[in-house]
Amino acid sequence: MLNNLQEKFEALTQREKIIVIAAILIGIWVGWDNFFYQPSQKKQQTLDKELTSLKQQITEQQLTIIKLESGSHIDPNLNNRNKLAELKAEYNRLQELMLQGSKSFVPPHLMASALSDILTKNNQLTLIKLDTLPVTTLLESKQPQRLPIYKHGLAITFFGSYLDTLNYLAALESLPWHFIWESIDYRVVEHPTAETTIKAYTLSFKESWLGV
Template sequence: MRARWQSLLERFAALSARERLLVTIALFAVIYQVADLVVLQHQARRVEALNAEIASARTEIRRLNDEQNVLSAGLQRDPVAKQRTAVELARQQIRQLQGQLDDATRAMISPRDMARFLEHLLSQEDALRLTRLKTLDPVPLLGEEPTRDRPDGLASAAVHRHAFEIDFDGDYFATLRYLRALEQLPWQFAWDSIDYEVIEYPRSAVRLRLHTLSLSEDWIGV
């Protein structure tokens, strides 16, 4: 193994300056792809589990809402105590599930904090320069808007997807430190994509796309 390594070093030294530069860039690209894959897979697993929990809670809320509507209709025709009790129980279950849904989204970083930390952590790296930070329009996670002004006073909470795009340029190692700093934040968010392009070695252009989830459609100060 040592002899093979020495042979590779000798072959590398025999290359022209241009060839050595191209080999170095290719090596950095491979290292970046491996690190990128590890970070994305870790975040994807965390967010996938949270999304499943949210989807399950939303499905149960819809089922209970449907059940409550049936019971309410029956109550209007035959206002007996048993049905009234069942309706109130359904309302309590809906409130409980909405509380669980709120707890699940609270584990995600807020849109306001996401924008703030994206810019703040990047400013800690002298070798990186921010060129653009864009917030995209919020989108209901399951393609539904919340039902407001319900006669029973209960709202069908919608989970909204708040997405960001951030563009910056700098060297590879500063970029890797920045990605690690984001990944170590105590809140959860989802990586959508990372575009990395070498402009003029060692400087590269990077675009991150990521999102967080919130029960609020508003950006709250972003």
């Protein structure tokens, strides 16, 4: 079947070949945007809002705790002590919620193996390279007491057809953890083989680098 398609493609004029390749690229972009990028962006935006809200609550609780602790030696009383205990308990609860929120993402030290292992299981795809990206913070904050969130990214490049590439992305989406897709670069090398570079990242409260 592939030979028949290749023969039909070779029989086309140069202009027709360009139109076919352009249509394939547009189809790839639409498929990736609808099935992977947009859902991933919505997940990320929801998580960002939740984490930002939690961080704001934690900061407010910390400031109140500091205020009560600094004034406890001046006017110690039972109400203040009870309020302080409640705030500390709430602070610990919020910190735990933050940690639970990060568990839905693939752990940084497992990200490289997750991307490469699933790719090698697909005999139609060939791994070219797997590179780490610089660690960055998700949200910049001038308040040192806020818990930082770090982005750990990878760029994976491989050869394969359009359908095999989509199957690979679908396999990644079916994992119990999820990634945040940053970009995809799909370039036809020799029809139907293309070179694809995918950049993805995960979130963590730890800055330690992921192993590759």
